[in-house]
Amino acid sequence: MKNPKKKILVVDIMCSKIYIEDLDVLKMFVDKWVKYLKGLEKEILKLELHSKDNELLNNIVECAHSIKGGSSFVGLWSITRLSYEMEITLEAIRNLKLTVNTGLIDSMLLYVDFLNDYIKNLLKVLKKQDVKTENGIRYLELKYDHKEELVLKSLKMSFENCEAKDTEGSNTQQETLEEERSLDILESEEFKVGLANGIKEQFIIESTEHIERMENDLLMRLDTNSDDREAINEIFRSIHSVKGGTGIYLAVLTTQSSLYIGLTDFLEVVHTFESLLTLIRDKECNFEKNLLDLGFMVMDYLKSFINSVDSEEFMNIDNNVIIQKIKEEILNIGELSSSLVQTTKTTTAQEVNKVEESRSKGSINQSIRVNQDKLDKMMNTISELIIAKNSFMHISAKLNVEYNLSEMSKEVKQVGTYVNRISEELQNEIMSIRMVEIKTVFQKMPRVIRDIAQSTGKKMELFMEGGNTEIDKTIIEQISDPLVHLIRNSADHGVEDTEERLSKGKPETGSIILRAYNKNKHVFIEIEDDGKGIDKDNIKKKAIEKGIVSEEEAVKMNEAQLINLIFLPGFSMAKKITEISGRGVGMDIVKSNISKINGKIIIESEVGKGTKTTIQLPLTLAVSRGLTVEVDGETYIFPLEYIVETVKISRNDIHKFNGKFFTYLRGEAIGIEWLSKIFLMGDRDTESEEVSAVILSRGAENYAIAVDKLKNEQEFVVKTLEGHLADIPGISGSTLLGNGQVVLIVNPVDILQLVEK
Incomplete structure (x- = not known):
């Protein structure tokens, strides 16, 4: 038996205020939405026939996500909410928790129809330009009779009426599938946790981006020019976006959780500061020192809260002091009706109540950002390819020298060169993705x-x-x-x-x-x-x-x-x-x-x-170049970035003073020590007429490290040592050579410290 139908709770926002200063931004978003909607209907219709087409699903998700982000930015919450529900539905299809059928496609098309009607109405309001004023704030009022409740109900019913089916199966499986299986996706605990974690990540990333830009760019611009109207407008838009993201995150939390209570306090600060920014912007006030100090104080509070949310143990941060300071500045600006100040908290509470009423459960929303872990895994794969391509040259030399197969050796070398070129191109491309300004x-x-x-x-x-x-x-x-x-x-x-x-x-x-x-x-x-x-x-x-x-x-x-x-x-x-x-x-x-x-x-x-x-x-830590050396029959690698040069030093040019060795290199006295002695392997190369040495740099000074043999330069991939091997002095990791030999990577900084000791 199906679960009884639950009461549908929706946000029924019948009226939106569009601030005059935001018109250009709004028009930009509307132009994008019109382009999206032209192809969205066709994509949804294709989905009915090709529900397993991941590229098709990705295109639809991208459209819904972009529309959701833009509508949240300009405060069109009806569109934000519906687009959010649309993302949940698409994600459920992607995860095979929802089967595409005619009813589901109809619900999606209702979403497209709603957006088309909404945008038409919006364009009429923008064309009419019927400007209204309240408390000195100029805005356009968007009233819309067509509620989003029908679309939300339709999407909800699609969840309840669709059963997960094994689409790979044959008709013989239908009897099994016809057994009553309640697929209440929206009520599963796993689904709730996944949804909350996904939105939490998005909330933290997007809020941090806005806060850092306000603090490190916009407020600093206002510090040098208190009448920078563009910076004031951009701060308002950023804080407005933070408020929108906070509302979405609140929608997936339980009212009993400490995070929910803390987030309402956070939303109160954001909303109150937004009210102050609205007055500053509309009354064309300068951002004087007192406002600038308050702005930085607000940013510090927001950052502390975001960091607390990001941590495993959330601790609420008291907002009373900062709320009071913001309200004092609102009063200081003057010509503001007392209702705005008195209803700040009330307004925030109403917004929270609306969010609570709109609470619904759904799947993790898809982010268009690439996870750092995926890039790291790709880089590791490329690193393994670099190790593999080094093997070609080793095999080529072995075929030529040991087996006298010069022609085969030549062919292997050509293939190795080809693989080398491809691996370098892949490495450069992945590197460019990882690079940031x-x-x-x-x-x-x-x-x-x-x-x-x-x-x-x-x-x-x-x-x-x-x-x-x-x-x-x-x-x-x-x-x-x-x-x-x-x-x-x-x-x-x-x-x-x-x-x-x-x-x-x-x-x-x-x-x-x-x-x-x-x-x-x-x-x-x-x-x-x-x-x-x-x-x-x-x-x-x-x-x-x-x-x-x-x-x-x-x-x-x-x-x-x-x-x-x-x-x-x-x-x-x-x-x-x-x-x-x-x-x-x-x-x-x-x-x-x-x-x-x-x-x-x-x-x-x-x-x-x-x-x-x-x-x-x-430039990167992923792949490095180094010099291979030999000491007591063992091979080691010195990273090239620390090497000044390699030299051969005559035994007669090495002198001893106070138990330490030194030599002269181009008239400059530099210290010298044997790597074998540093690694407690005993003294080496005491009879040879010349000593091979790697000259390392330590700031303004150079130091010579003597080895048995200097070998060749090559690329290497650092593999960190673990367990009791991780703390070996003078060693930073290991790597694999083309011939399969495992060698240790020397840490020059540690080596020079060991020499001093």
Whole structure:
């Protein structure tokens, strides 16, 4: 027996307000929808005959998703709700939980008819331009008599009346399928959880994008020009979109959950801030400092809430203080009826009630974004192909040398060259998909500078260059925190206060330059300030006081070595501890995090002139090039990005002093150590006249690592070591050569640290 029909709860929004400033955006969306609807009806009719055509399903889902997103952005909730239900239906078909039949197709066509009628009515309103005003706010009113209830009921009945059928089966299976099987998809617990998780991911991603843009772009523009009307309008649209996404997420949560209650508080903040932005926009107020500070406060609240939702353990964040501050600013603008302020929370509650009433269960909505995991898997597959193509050259050489089959060897080599070309093209294409512009990190920095300027009273300005430089997304995610720390150091330690700058003949406003550029298959990031610089004598004194180095060792150090002392744990030059810096925690972690992604950091400074910090990063971590070497019969790989050169050193040119070896290379004294000794394999190559060495770079200095034999350069794919092997000093992973041999990858940073010990 079928479950009894449940009461259909729908959002019956009969009237929408269209703000005058949003007309251009609305017209843009309407033009897109008209194009979609022209082909949507045909696609749905095709679906009746070809329900297994995934490409056809994807096209329809894409149309519904795009219409849903656009309607949510401009506040046409009827279209948003129906498009959302349409996505649920299509996803159920895709997952074979719903069988396509005539009734279902009819319901989908009702959706198309509703959209056509709605848009026609909308176009009439736009053409008529009957502008209304309420509390100084100008808008067009869209009234629509045709409710969406019929379409929603039809889609709901399709769910209830359709039974999942094995379409691969024959007529002999019909008797089994005719048994009563209640397929109440919308009520299954698995379905509810899947739906909530899918919408949660979309809510977090889209909200974060809007919040970051408001904070790092639009509010910063208003900080320099408080009358930037375009920025004010864009902030309003972004906060309006966040409100729409919040409403959709609320629709799939249970009212008893703590997240639901917290989300209503979040929605209240968003709605109240939107009311303030509406007044600022319509009354053409400037975004003065008090509003700007409030805007950043709202962004901090929104970010904290989103991060809390993203975490496994949600904790509600009190919104009373921020709500009160927003309402005070609403009152300060003046000429606002008290009803707007008093009904802010009431209005929000009504919106929440409408969302609650519209609650329905359905399938996970399809996102058009590509999951990062899929890209990683594709990259891993390409990496395996790179290993496989290296085998062709090994087999070719073996056929020629060991079996004297020169012709066959030549053919294998040709095939290997062909596979090599294809693998390189695939690798480049996947790499281009993974690459993102570094401005996604840069755009956070103006807010950091502004906060420090306000807390310290200094005047400073940030200039950014090369934001369109591209780098692997994995590296972007790991470089963000170190970069913030370095920017904070430049602002707090580097740039002087106004009086000191003026006394030195400098402009009262300090400048910090953040630039990025590509060079030699690497990305370079530079942070340069015109501040006080780093005093090497002070570093030397501080290091001796802390017992980091002795006086004798400090005297022998050059400028680069002294500056590198700031990367030691616990070292700090700050005279006092502040909220910004001074605890001696940070620069060692910065260097460690950069080293983990095969990067290098170099600091150059001149007292009284300023400091420049340069970070060198690889374009990607997926595939690297390295030099294979041999030590005691074992093969190792050195990543090329750390290698300055390879040399042969005469035994007579190696000298010993205080238990350490050194040599002269083009007149410069550099240290030398045997890799076999570092890996506790004993001394090697003591009788040979020449020593093969790899010259590694550690900032401004070079160091020679002696090996038994230098072999060849090749591409390799890093495979991380796990378990008790993961913490082997001097080893960063392993890889597979073309001949099937497993070799270890040397970590040059660890090697140089082991040498120092």
